[in-house]
Amino acid sequence: MAKVFTITEGLENMGALKTGGQGSVYKARRTGEIITAVKLLPTPIYSESEQDKNFISFQNEVKKLKKVNEEPNPNVVKILNYGVTDSGSFPFIEMEFIEGPDLEELLKAPNEPLFTIKETLRLAEHLSHALAHCHKVDVKHGDIKSNNVKYNRHTGNYVLLDFGLAVMSDEQRRTSLRHAGAIEFMAPEQSEGQLLFQTDVYGFGVILFELLAGQVPFPLKDGSESARNMVMLAHLETTPPDLKELRRQNLPDAWSADKKEKELQVPEWLLSLIYRCLRKKPEERFANGNELYNFIVSSSVGVQRAEILSDHNPWQYQAEKLLKEKQQLQQQLAQKDAELQRLRSQPVLEGPERIPGQDDYQGNRKKNTAWIVAFLVTLLVASGLAYALIASSKEEKKPQQKAETPVTAIQPPRQTSPMGVYRVTAAKTYFHNKPEPSTRRNAFLSKGDPITALDEQAGFVYTEFTNSRGQTSKGWLRLDNLQTQDEWDAQKLQEQNRPPTQEEVRTQLTMATGYLRTNQLEEALTIYNFLTPFDVPEALYQAGNLALQAKNGTINCTEGLRMVNRASDLGYLPAKRTLGVLHLFAENPAWLQINGYNQCVYNKDIGKARQLLTQAANGGDTTARQLLDELNLSNPPE
Structure with missing residues (x-):
């Protein structure tokens, strides 16, 4: 294997591009003027032999990674070389250097905070094409996020970068992600160090959500460990917020009203795809990149053709539309004639047994048929006119001045006093x-x-x-x-007097979660306070927990603690975890203040804390499991 880094003979270090938990990326120059990108992994390899398990793991994974480039793909970065550095013995991967911004940069000022629907569809096709190519050769990326997708300004393609996680062992990957991974893009199973094809599909869904909504489903408030744990828990437990509503809130003010209205019409198939990618259970997502790519291509091909025709050749688009309408009317006319033939073949009854409406139908038949024929002829003439305009536009194109649309003034009211x-x-x-x-x-x-x-x-x-x-x-x-x-008000009061259905509860909780994510506490608390009388565990916990953090002024500390305990008794894992932590840190004013629980008084009880954290951990709460492990190390059970 080649050796790099110092960087080595024939490969010049041109400085760091970015540094993260999965290693650092350096800009490098090969002998001559070839610019490359070098990914350094954080785990050293001390011996290039079969005795070093890190070396064997790295070598095996790189062999799979090399398959990615056996068949070139315009949406996947080219992997040029790999080896171990001369200084520090760090494994490295050398890749082509892509000139252009990444998605994270494209979403920052002075750019717009979100993508148009058309550009999102283009990105979706390119990125799913990259995943399909990688998954076909059994390579899982494991770190699909905004700054690992670049726009190549020379080719106009979006390109998938940075295969650092793909060559790590499970333990290295678990450690790296826990402490420095992009938590906003991590799939639920990554908290346990798993890497599946569906893991990449989840990251793909987060990227599309971010491009359309202007934010990821579960934003990271700060870099603290508690904030990272909250985001990871959201990936595990919380339903993603309403994408269309977030998009409506984040549409650029500079866009016209017509453009805003158009850009809110996100295709239903695209919304369904994104929420399917973001499902908690891997088996409920798309199985791999190939299935994802095929779904996108088959769903978007009709939409894209209509956009291409309407943007580049509106006359042809209109002509095809008229031709389609003509064919539909011809089919309807054929059906009508068949129905008339059937009626003619039936005997007409006379005298007192006359069929009601029979004469009326016979009298109007000619009028109806004549109307359809006239309309059909009109469409045929319009179609011929459209095609004639297409032909003439190819021979000679003359600039035309667009007629202004008259603006109708708003009719003022007859009075200005409120009614x-x-x-x-x-x-x-x-x-x-x-x-x-x-x-x-x-x-x-x-x-x-x-x-x-x-x-x-x-x-x-x-x-x-x-x-x-x-x-x-x-x-x-x-x-x-x-x-x-x-x-x-009367209708709302009537609705409040009946218990909500399970579907209504889920909808309300999803809305409340969305309000919390955008710091609309009053709106969220309105929902939680409405649901608490019905013993909804999540509502009890959120309303009570916000009271303990002095964010719910309608409830005091005693009532807030009672509600969190009630949610815990109903089996709600976050409530068990929170109570366990409060019993653990009850006499630690610094921790209470940092986490916003310093307004109330709690009882320190290590035994109770261990019991609650154990219940939460056994239920699958990974944060509770980590806290429990730390507790058992510092205070071993007797």
């Missing part, structure tokens, strides 16, 4: 410039938004609504999409 307060009951209710359906605009309000009505005309009410960003929309809303505040 009443309403709530939106529809999923979306659109603003209109006049109390007429034909004047609808793109701006809309969502279900539950409160408005003050200033005028009412023709089934519409006029309002002026200011959102949380200080933006004001004025116009007319359909009255049948609204409900008075009194009616809204």
Whole structure:
């Protein structure tokens, strides 16, 4: 094997590119002007012999890794060399140097904080193609994250980098990920050091979620160990938040209203794919990169063709659309004629036994058929016109001035004094410039938004609504999409008097988790406080735990502790873990203050702490297991 690093003869060290838990990447220059990237792994190899298990493991994994380049792939970085450094005896992998930004850089200012749907689909196809190529030769990447995917500015391709984890042993991988891995992108099984094809699929899902939502599903608040544990627990236990809602919140202000409306139309198949990638159990995700890639290609091919035609050849796109509509109408006409032939073959009854509606049908048949034929002829003429325009545009292209769309002024109210307060009951209710359906605009309000009505005309009410960003929309809303505040309150009270279904509980908890992730505590607590009377364990725990951290002003310390204990009695593992930790660190004011529990008083009880942590660990709580191991080392059980 080649030896590098100092870096060695024929390979010049040009400085570090990045450093992480899986090693460091250096920019290097081979003899001449060939620039490469060198990945140094953190575990030294002291002997290149069969007696050194690290060397044998590294050599075996590199043999598999070399298979990746046996068949070139434009979306996978080329691996050029591997070996052990002259100084320090660190194993290394030498790869081609990709000129261009990584995804993490593309999501930072001055760039936009999220991708367009079109560019996300392009990235999804490139990255899944890379995973399919690697998995086909039995190579698992293990570290799929934003800064391991680069945009090659010379080829326009997205490229998968850094196979450092792929050549580590299970123990090395487990240690590396626990202390320095990108916790926001780690699959649940990685907490135990497992590396599966589905592990890469999970990281793929996190990347797509980040590109569309503007943030990862479970963001890391800071670099502390407790924050990392909370993110890892979220990967293990918490349902990912609402991607479309996060996207709506994070759309760039610089985008026009039309573009925002278009960019909120994320394809349902793409949302389904992302949430399937993020499932907790590996067997419920896509089995490997090949299955993932095939699903993306088959789902997006129709969408991409429509976009290509509409962007580059709108006349052809319109002509194909008209031709398709013509074919559909021809099929409908054939069905209609077949039905008429069937009716003609039946005997027409006379006298008192006349079939009701028979004469009416015979009288209108010619009119209906004539209407369809006329419409069909119109479509055929439109199709011919479209194709003629295509042909003429190829011969001569003349610049045309786009006609301005007339803007209809908003009809003001007859009065400006409030008439009443309403709530939106529809999923979306659109603003209109006049109390007429034909004047609808793109701006809309969502279900539950409160408005003050200033005028009412023709089934519409006029309002002026200011959102949380200080933006004001004025116009007319359909009255049948609204409900008075009194009616809204009465309906909510009626709903509160019945116990929620399991599906409603899951939906509410998912919403509350999303609110917590965006620091909307008041909204989250509204949900938790509503669910606590129904003995929902997660709601009891969250409401009580937030009270212990002085973030739930409606509950005191005693009630908060009672609720967390109740959640623990119901078998909720995070409650057992939290209580165990509080019993363990009850007399450690520094720990209590750092973690926000210094507003209440707790009883130190090592035995109780060990019991609760053991229950949580036996239930699969990996953080509780780590704490229990540390506790048993410092305070061995008698």
